[in-house]
Amino acid sequence: MQASVFKTGTAAALGATLAALGLTLAAGSAQGQKSTADGIAEYRAMLADGNPAELFEARGEALWKEPRGPKNASLERCDLGLGPGVVKGAWVQLPRWFPDTKRVQDLESRLLTCMETLQGIAAEEVAKSPFGKGEQKSMEALAAWISAESRGLRMNLPQAHPEEKRMYALGEKAFYFRGGPMDFSCATCHGESGKRIRLQDLPDLRTNPGDGIGFAAWPAYRVSSGELWTMQRRLNDCYRQQRFPYPGYASDVTIALGVFMGVNAKGAESIAPSLKR
Incomplete structure (x- = not known):
């Protein structure tokens, strides 16, 4: 019941916002004072309120602290790269090398x-x-909160460990790899500006696209589906x-793409979890 009420409210709010967007774009066109990009930016800002x-964040925090699984334990001793239980600052340094698994891991694979x-929950x-x-x-709720x-x-x-550098190189290859019936690659859509x-x-x-853009915006709530998408789902x-x-979920290729995008986004401000159409 709560989910259905929530989605109805979201749809109504979205409809009102879209109407406002139409007026914004129309006014900008008539007055010559705003570009289409400016109108879209205003629309996104209204949705973000x-x-x-x-x-999802609230649920994720509760899950982090809740004893679960066969071992009836919480995740409060989980090391996300900055020490057991340290959450703040961990997201903007993932994916990274973890000595206990001897792997470069992103947030989802580390969780x-x-x-x-x-907790004894089978990965x-x-x-x-x-x-x-x-x-x-x-997993989605935990990703939102973290x-x-x-x-x-x-x-x-980080790019100090040889495996972090190797995964960046693998991610770069995956980013430019073309194939499939459409002969597409990641670079087809994200390999040039404008x-x-x-x-x-x-x-x-390929470079830092700016604050809150690209890798620095995910995970995100998708208005079109009414769901929270992690980077794994986005990829x-x-x-x-x-x-x-x-x-495959949490496979090396998805983690490598995360390393490539994340390293390229160095210095960008994270706004995750953001809001997407």
Whole structure:
């Protein structure tokens, strides 16, 4: 019942905001004082007031502290890279190398490790869950809260370890790799500046695209689906649009792409979880 009421309210608010956007763009066109990009920016700012991602953040904080799984333990001893239990600042330094797993891990793959080792929740079962269902809902809520704890901080992924550098190189190759029936790559949409699909700006992810743009904006609440999308889900949908087979959840290629985008975004202010159309 709550979900259905919430979605109805969101739809109504979105409709009102879209109407306001139309007036904004029309006025800008008539007066010659605003560009289309300015109108879109205002529209996004209006939507961001009361971001529904806040509900996911609250759930994520509760999940972090709640004893769960066969071991009846919380995630409060989970090390996200800055020490056991340290959350603030962790998001803007992920993906990174972890000595205990001897892997470069992003937020989602690191949470899988913590859920399995601390709580006894099988990582394989979580990874097999569909997005938005089962334990994936828990993962999305945790990602929302953890990223929110670093809101306003600047992206600063480490590149000191050889494996971090190797994953950056792998991510760069994946970014430019073309294939599939459409002969697309990530760079097709995000390999130059000034591109847009309809009203959606396409940031240039080869360099720092700016504060709160690209990697620094995810996870995000998607108004069109009424769901919170993690970076893993965002990349999964990019592969769908390229007509590629879906990558494995928390696979090396998705983590490597995160390293590539995250390192390139160095210095950008994180606004995650943000709001998307």
